[in-house]
Amino acid sequence: MFLEIEHLTMRFGGLVAVNDFSVNVQKGKIHGLIGPNGSGKTTIFNVLSGYYKPTAGRIFFEGKRISGLAAYQITARGLARTFQNLRLFSSMTVLDNLLVGMGHHGRTSIWQTLFYPVAVRREEKEFLDKAMNLLDLLEIADYAGDLATSLPYGHQRRVEIARALATEPKILLLDEPAAGLNEIETKKLREILGKILDSGVTIFLVEHDMKLVMETCETITVLDYGKKIAEGSASAVRNNPIVVEAYLGREDVL
Amino acid sequence: MKKKMNITQGVLLGVAACALLVFPFVAQNSYEVHIINQAGIYILISIGLNLAMGYAGQFNLAVGPLWGVGAYTAAILNTKFGFPFWVNLPAAIILTGLIGAFVGLPSLKVRSHYLAIVTIGLGVAINIALLNGGSLTQGAMGIPHIQMPDFFGYPINSDQRYYYLILVMVILGFFIARQILAGRIGRSFRAIRDDYMAAKAMGVNTAYYQVLAFVVSAAYAGAAGALFAHLNTYISPDIFDFPATLFVLTLTMVGGMGSLVGSLVGGVALPILQEYLRVIQNWQLVAYGVAIMVVVIFMPGGVIELTRRLSGWRKNRLALVDRDASG
Numbered sequence: 218m219f220l221e222i223e224h225l226t227m228r229f230g231g232l233v234a235v236n237d238f239s240v241n242v243q244k245g246k247i248h249g250l251i252g253p254n255g256s257g258k259t260t261i262f263n264v265l266s267g268y269y270k271p272t273a274g275r276i277f278f279e280g281k282r283i284s285g286l287a288a289y290q291i292t293a294r295g296l297a298r299t300f301q302n303l304r305l306f307s308s309m310t311v312l313d314n315l316l317v318g319m320g321h322h323g324r325t326s327i328w329q330t331l332f333y334p335v336a337v338r339r340e341e342k343e344f345l346d347k348a349m350n351l352l353d354l355l356e357i358a359d360y361a362g363d364l365a366t367s368l369p370y371g372h373q374r375r376v377e378i379a380r381a382l383a384t385e386p387k388i389l390l391l392d393e394p395a396a397g398l399n400e401i402e403t404k405k406l407r408e409i410l411g412k413i414l415d416s417g418v419t420i421f422l423v424e425h426d427m428k429l430v431m432e433t434c435e436t437i438t439v440l441d442y443g444k445k446i447a448e449g450s451a452s453a454v455r456n457n458p459i460v461v462e463a464y465l466g467r468e469d470v471l
Numbered sequence: 472m473k474k475k476m477n478i479t480q481g482v483l484l485g486v487a488a489c490a491l492l493v494f495p496f497v498a499q500n501s502y503e504v505h506i507i508n509q510a511g512i513y514i515l516i517s518i519g520l521n522l523a524m525g526y527a528g529q530f531n532l533a534v535g536p537l538w539g540v541g542a543y544t545a546a547i548l549n550t551k552f553g554f555p556f557w558v559n560l561p562a563a564i565i566l567t568g569l570i571g572a573f574v575g576l577p578s579l580k581v582r583s584h585y586l587a588i589v590t591i592g593l594g595v596a597i598n599i600a601l602l603n604g605g606s607l608t609q610g611a612m613g614i615p616h617i618q619m620p621d622f623f624g625y626p627i628n629s630d631q632r633y634y635y636l637i638l639v640m641v642i643l644g645f646f647i648a649r650q651i652l653a654g655r656i657g658r659s660f661r662a663i664r665d666d667y668m669a670a671k672a673m674g675v676n677t678a679y680y681q682v683l684a685f686v687v688s689a690a691y692a693g694a695a696g697a698l699f700a701h702l703n704t705y706i707s708p709d710i711f712d713f714p715a716t717l718f719v720l721t722l723t724m725v726g727g728m729g730s731l732v733g734s735l736v737g738g739v740a741l742p743i744l745q746e747y748l749r750v751i752q753n754w755q756l757v758a759y760g761v762a763i764m765v766v767v768i769f770m771p772g773g774v775i776e777l778t779r780r781l782s783g784w785r786k787n788r789l790a791l792v793d794r795d796a797s798g
Contacts, residue, residue, distance in 0.1 A: 266672055292674035304669040306662050316655075317662045321674030323655045327683070330654055331647060337654050384674050 519691025539711025541696020571689020613707025727773030
């Protein structure tokens with residue numbers, strides 16, 4: 218078992234954002250999570266990444282329980298995420314954004330920082346090489362020294378993905394990575410998703426671009442009003458009348 | 472990725488180093504040296520405040536009273552137990568750092584302006600503790616007869632001699648701060664300031680680094696306190712009240728919040744300016760308030776930001792001239 222969500226319920230006061238939701242994400246695959254606006258997709262991501270403590274239910278990653286852990290501990294276990302609205306570190310260069318993500322692998326202590334800078338420099342060099350490799354993978358190495366927020370929007374999206382990968386995750390949670398991208402950029406994104414998958418990282422994808430989801434995801438879970446209404450392959454989901462109804466409304470019977 | 476200095480920069484640095492070294496000999500009187508010594512002490516507090524506030528976004532507005540904790544630690548260890556400066560300095564740093572951790576705990580629950588208010592309150596509490604510490608702190612009377620240090624038998628017993636001690640401490644403090652900022656700790660600080668939620672998602676242990684920011688800023692204030700106590704040989708609680716925090720905040724903001732060089736600039740400029748402002752006495756606080764407002768509105772990055780902008784503007788102009796010449 219890789220990533221398991223068991224009977225997750227997330228309540229905010231009277232609002233039930235996620236209701237008894239369960240899912241199994243298989244290792245080495247792209248798993249899609251779709252649903253109309255407000256159906257609870259981002260809430261599930263926020264619970265997964267440790268921002269919210271679930272009202273009920275449990276989450277297991279590689280057999281170990283992660284629900285209830287602090288966000289940074291969950292990242293250390295190998296879950297990383299991107300954000301629907303870009304949240305890059307605005308005062309930093311592209312490279313520094315990635316280096317923040319690598320920080321939790323750092324072994325040097327504050328005492329070494331103060332009194333043994335050689336060790337720190339060695340570690341920095343190691344981080345730097347890894348970061349540059351990731352920038353190469355996402356084809357944004359030319360921008361390494363630029364202020365992250367000064368990049369074109371599509372590139373900023375890639376920086377977000379690179380930064381998440383910098384934490385060296387086993388599973389990557391992508392929250393609408395194609396939002397605001399044009400067709401060419403989306404095509405590029407699909408290539409990138411393929412490369413990430415090839416590097417052995419599982420992807421859990423929330424996305425509104427149906428074409429992208431249908432073409433890349435092996436399994437798709439459909440959410441509506443916080444409840445799972447369907448799950449299966451692209452074609453199964455597409456032809457499921459409940460899914461069609463959730464997205465387009467009920468077909469009027471004459 | 473080291474930047475090479477060009478010749479002009481090298482010469483400037485050399486001149487600055489010489490000026491710093493000979494300053495006590497060319498100063499008109501020891502009072503001028505004394506003011507610069509105070510400036511050095513303020514620079515140290517300011518560097519700490521800058522690390523916490525300018526880089527990590529943690530409003531530690533208890534630095535004035537924390538400075539007092541450092542000073543009282545050194546003063547009590549010296550007058551009551553006879554310990555020398557060289558023992559009292561690390562003791563002051565450690566104790567003030569520990570208390571700084573407690574001051575930093577609320578940062579895990581409240582942010583920005585609310586945190587500023589909470590830390591002001593905690594600072595006031597620390598100051599009241601100094602005032603009401605009984606025979607230990609000697610209340611409003613303060614602690615007199617603190618001994619000046621000596622260096623392997625060589626007494627550092629004048630402002631001129633103390634100047635070099637402070638100079639070494641400021642240089643050390645500056646480079647330690649640079650070291651902290653250069654690596655993982657500095658990046659984590661800035662990540663927390665830029666985007667708290669994203670920092671968490673990137674595996675930054677935000678709680679740890681927030682408290683660390685407070686500890687570091689308190690440690691700097693503690694070092695400054697020990698230096699202050701042994702320089703002035705007399706301390707009292709009123710010195711370390713909220714106006715002290717406000718003064719350091721002002722000079723840091725005028726110099727440049729988020730720039731260590733800004734701390735140097737503001738730390739030298741404001742204490743000198745303060746001497747000229749003595750004529751307006753109680754209106755000084757008003758002047759600091761106005762200075763903060765002007766800085767926030769017109770140059771949020773302080774003097775440093777301003778010079779950066781000017782040099783950038785000049786470079787752009789030169790580039791334009793170049794293009795005109797070649798085209």
